[in-house]
Structures are given as structure tokens and as C-alpha cells.
Amino acid sequence: SQQGEEDPQALSIQxxxxxTMNCSYKTSINNLQWYRQNSGRGLVHLILIRSNEREKHxxxxxxxxxxxxxxxxxxxxxxxxxxxxxxxxxxxxxxxSEKLVFGKGMKLTVNP
Amino acid sequence: xxxxxxxxxxxxxKSGTSVKIECRSLDFQATTMFWYRQFPKQSLMxxxxxxxxxxxxxxxxxxxxxxxxxxxSLTLSTLTVTSAHPEDSSFYICSATGTGSFEQYFGPGxxxxxx
Numbered sequence: 001s002q003q004g005e006e007d008p009q010a011l012s013i014q015x016x017x018x019x020t021m022n023c024s025y026k027t028s029i030n031n032l033q034w035y036r037q038n039s040g041r042g043l044v045h046l047i048l049i050r051s052n053e054r055e056k057h058x059x060x061x062x063x064x065x066x067x068x069x070x071x072x073x074x075x076x077x078x079x080x081x082x083x084x085x086x087x088x089x090x091x092x093x094x095x096x097s098e099k100l101v102f103g104k105g106m107k108l109t110v111n112p
Numbered sequence: 113x114x115x116x117x118x119x120x121x122x123x124x125x126k127s128g129t130s131v132k133i134e135c136r137s138l139d140f141q142a143t144t145m146f147w148y149r150q151f152p153k154q155s156l157m158x159x160x161x162x163x164x165x166x167x168x169x170x171x172x173x174x175x176x177x178x179x180x181x182x183x184x185s186l187t188l189s190t191l192t193v194t195s196a197h198p199e200d201s202s203f204y205i206c207s208a209t210g211t212g213s214f215e216q217y218f219g220p221g222x223x224x225x226x227x
Contacts, residue, residue: 031214042118042205042220043156088155098144098214102156 012109019076021106023089024069030092032065033100034074037086046074046087081112115139116208118219125196125226133191133222135206141186142208146216147179150203162189196226 013019025032031050035043049056049065049072056063062075076083086107090100115138125131135145144163148156160176162168162183170176180192189208193200203223207216 035218040203040221040223043207043218045215045218048215092214098209098216099146099158099161100216101158102148104155107153 009104010107010109012111013079015079015081015110015112017079017110019079019083019108019110021074021087021089021108023072023074023103025072025089025091025101025103026070027091029067032063032072033090034061034063034072035088035090035102037088037105039085043088076108079108079110081110083110084108114210114215114217116142116206116217116219118204118206118222120222121220122223123225125224127197127226128195130192130194131196131224133193133204133206133224135189135191135208135219137187137208137210137217140208140210140217142189143186143211144209145183145189146207146209147181147189147191148205148207150205150221152203156205159191193224196224198226200224201226 031048033048034046036046037043047058047063049063060077065072086105088105089103092100117136119134146161147159149159150156158171159174160168160170160181162181164183164186168181178194183189203221205221207218209216
């Protein structure tokens, strides 16, 4: 079953605005990762945040992790039309498992 | 570095035939490879995990006799969809991890359409 669930499922914004996506999960994790997928294409790894980290930045991306609430957020600042894609969070369970559990995904549309 | 390729990128086959999809790690040795399936507008669902030289571990609900996985070398894993049916039409994505790393590198996916 999917333990990562993004909220909201679809978001449409104007270029230049910020986009925030939230993800919740159910079990203890080692890491949480965010991926991007353009329509009909493979996944592109965006950022990984470890369970002992609370915030991480990469360019226009900012990820937060709240392990007490079992939630994470991905903020894309100053969005561009090229950011239009689906975004997924993925978690790996503790215990050394390499398996990732993906959330349902969130479709972001950035209008020029 | 860490490039994973898939072949073919898309395939159309008739119901009842078998289709083989290849997943290759181009610049690293993939000790573990994962196969996912993604239906339109849905998330990725893990089908199976394969380690080089050993049998694949399938997720609950995935038929091992229908989805044959072979991980014969450290750079190649294959997924064969046997006796394909229209409901097998989907986007199949593989990923790979290298020795000592949990980071998964994803292939570009293969679009399978069964008519």
C-alpha cells in the first residue's frame, strides 16, 4: 500500500509564484525523497532528506521534514513553466530495506 | 554518472504474446534492480526486487509466472511479460542501486500497449 500521500493532488499556479506540496507517511523512515516526472517519462531525483534532518535546500527547492508528524513538504520558489510536471515523494522504511514506497503524486501546472 | 537505460522505450504487442523489457546500468554495477509499474495518472507500484544472480522477490499480488525477471549480470535485468493481456498495458520503470548505496537511479520507462 502507498504510505506516502501528497496533498494536494493537483495544483495550478502562475509563473513566478511559489508551489508547496505536502506528503504524509505512516511508518518510521530512514530517508524521504522527492522526485519529478514529466509526462510519460522517467523519474528525476530532486532531493533526499534524512530522518535526522529538518530542512534542506537545493536551488529553488526547499524540503522540510517533520518526523513527529510524519510529514514533509516540498517548496518550489519562483516557479517556471518548465516546472510543470508530476511530483512524488518516496520513503524507505527503517530496517535496511532498499524498497521505496511512492506517494500518489501531485500534478503541478505552471502557467506562463 | 549513474545512468540507467531501458529498451524498448515503447512497444505494442498483440494479446497472448510475450514482451521482454531490458534495464541496463550504463556506468555502474547494479547490485539491485527494481521494477515498477505505473498506470495512467497513478503512482509507481513496486512489482519486484532483483539481485544479481538470485531469484527476484515479488511484491504481494504480482504474479511471478507472468512477470519473469532475470538479473543475469551486474548491468542487466530483464522483465518479460508473458501472455500479455490488455490490462497489462502500462508504463514499466526500472531502477538500480549500486554497491553500498541505497540511492535508486531510474530508467526512462517503457510504455507497453497490448492490443
